[in-house]
Amino acid sequence: MELLSVSSTAAAAHTFFPSGERRCAVFVVSANRTSDSGALQKKSKRELSTILRTEAAVLGVERKAVSAKSDRLWPRAVLEALDNSIANNRWESALKVIVLLLLSVISEGFLIKKVSVLALKIFELLRKQLWYRPKGQTFARLLTMLGKCNQPEHAASLFNTMHSEGFKPTLDVYTSLLGAFGRSGLLKEAFYTIHEMKTISDCRPDAYTYTILIGCCSKLKRFDLIPSLLTEMSYLGIHSTVVTYNTIIDGYGKAGLFEKMENSVSDLLESGDCLPDIFTLNSMISAYGDSGKITAMEKWYIEFQHMGIDPDLTTFNILIRTYGKAGMYDKMMSVFRFMKKRYFSPNTITFNTVIECFAKAGDIEKMEYYFRLMKIRGIKPNCITYCSLVSGYSRACLLEKVPLIIRQTENTDVVLDTPFFNSVIYAYGQAGEIELMKETFSLMKEKKCKPDYITVATMNKAYSDLGMERDAQELELKMVEQKKSSYGNFYISLTKYKRRLFPIILESRENYWSLVVIFCGKTVRLTSIKENLQ
DNA sequence: ATAGGGTTAG
DSSP states (O other): OHHHHHHHHHHHHHTTSOHHHHHHHHHHHHHHHHHHHHHHHHHHHHHHHHHHHHHHHHHOOHHHHHOGGGTTTHHHHHHHHHHHHHHTTOHHHHHHHHHHHHHHHHHTTOOOHHHHHHHHHHHHHHHTSTTOOOOHHHHHHHHHHHHHTTOHHHHHHHHHHHHHTTOOOOHHHHHHHHHHHHHTTOHHHHHHHHHHHHTSGGGOOOHHHHHHHHHHHHHTTOGGGHHHHHHHHHHTTOOOOHHHHHHHHHHHHHTTOHHHHHHHHHHHHHSSSOOOOHHHHHHHHHHHHHTTOHHHHHHHHHHHHHTTOOOOHHHHHHHHHHHHHTTOHHHHHHHHHHHHHTTOOOOHHHHHHHHHHHHHHTOHHHHHHHHHHHHHTTOOOOHHHHHHHHHHHHHTTOGGGHHHHHHHHHTSSOOOOHHHHHHHHHHHHHTTOHHHHHHHHHHHHHTTOOOOHHHHHHHHHHHHHTTOHHHHHHHHHHHHHHHHHHSHHHHHHHHHHHTTOOSEEEEEETTEEEEEEEETTEEEEEEOOHHHHO
16 A cells, blocks of 8 residues: 555656656666766777687687677687687787787676786786787776776786886776775775875876775775765865765665765755765665665655656665565565556566565465566576575475476576575575585586585585584585685685684685684684784 | 675574
8 A cells, every 4th residue: 555655656756757758768877877888898899800800710719709698608719719829820919809808808897806817917918019008098997807806916016017117097097996905995005095196186086086985985884984085075175976975875874874874865965066866766765675664765765756866677676675575565566567557677686586585485386477477578587586496495395396497597598606506505405405415516516616605504504404523524624625725825824813713714705805714514704804914 | 986686604
């Protein structure tokens, strides 16, 4: 009933625009936001395609390398091309392929660590070529990419090399470096960078720079640092943008600091030079929704309607998740229907959310219904969909359905990932099916999917529930060995630091390092220890 | 530069 009143308010606010026009506007906005990187991506893909075409007769890789469908394949295909060029002594051509590969990789936001480290090495090689002159933008993109995949050391050393070779860093480059530090949890370095920027006339920090730094502070829960940054901004005459406000609002909201969040909204409304937008709305309602404050959420939804801010697909997905989590399935489905009336088509996230809600509720019939509907509507299920299905079946003790899910994925281009296998391992472990669990663990490794600390904790729980302490210990030792080889030095300094806590697994999660200690089948996670280690 | 989806344990 309550939703109906929300809906009718929404409908009233919408009568201004025929729905077609509104959808158009949404489309244009999102197209504008990505047009820069999109254009660049298209351009470098086209150039890449041209170069590859000339080589295609010899190499036969162009289709594989440039097709949009084979995103996972094309770096490999390009590397194949590269290999051939090198074998044929065509260095220059090979390197040109690499430059474009590098730019595409960065603009597509490829965050695979290996790819970015490779890109960095290639970039260093490139700079030694006479025909290649790097642009500031390329540096900036590379720095951002390194930051996104937790490689601040590489970012810093690239920046230093660049400096020592006489390349004058631009504002973009400095901001990217700052972001690389901040995202990796190195706040001290990020603050040092902004301090240095203030002393260079062409690189004075702007609202962009401050927004990134504030975003990093809030992701690391260092809310204490935000007020002074805002004071500093106004002292320097830098005006906050909507993005600055939205970043702060979202940060407070995610931390459940509702009073601070509301104060920031008031600041935004009273600022005089910016207006709230769809990001503000979605951050607000998702903050209240996540903590089950349905009334506050609905109040703000209506409030934003009055301000002329219409919901978008993200808004509906948030509402569906919130009502689903609260067990208000009627309202959840009313949102689903309301979307249809407004000509918004549910996407993968919408279906995944609905499927997950019914899986958690143990309503297998509805879960399967929406899974079928998803496929009928032409929305491809992904790893997340399959993961929810598996935990749904496991909760309902329908283990026999799990292999069917795995078999279904074999006919698709979905690449199964660690969380998916974790849910299967949990399903079998919970049911005491140790052999099937072990088989899944092998399958996981066969599929080149790395077990993480959740895998180990899940399996250990299953082992210790059945009194199989020895198997648990064996697994732990194996994992530690594996970690030792990939994080050699880190591991040694950690054991020294933590002395007798054993075994220890180091994980990179949520952009900062965590120490995971698995002790007697129990998982203890110690976070934000990076600073202590240095 | 900002918003929405999955796995363990507590």
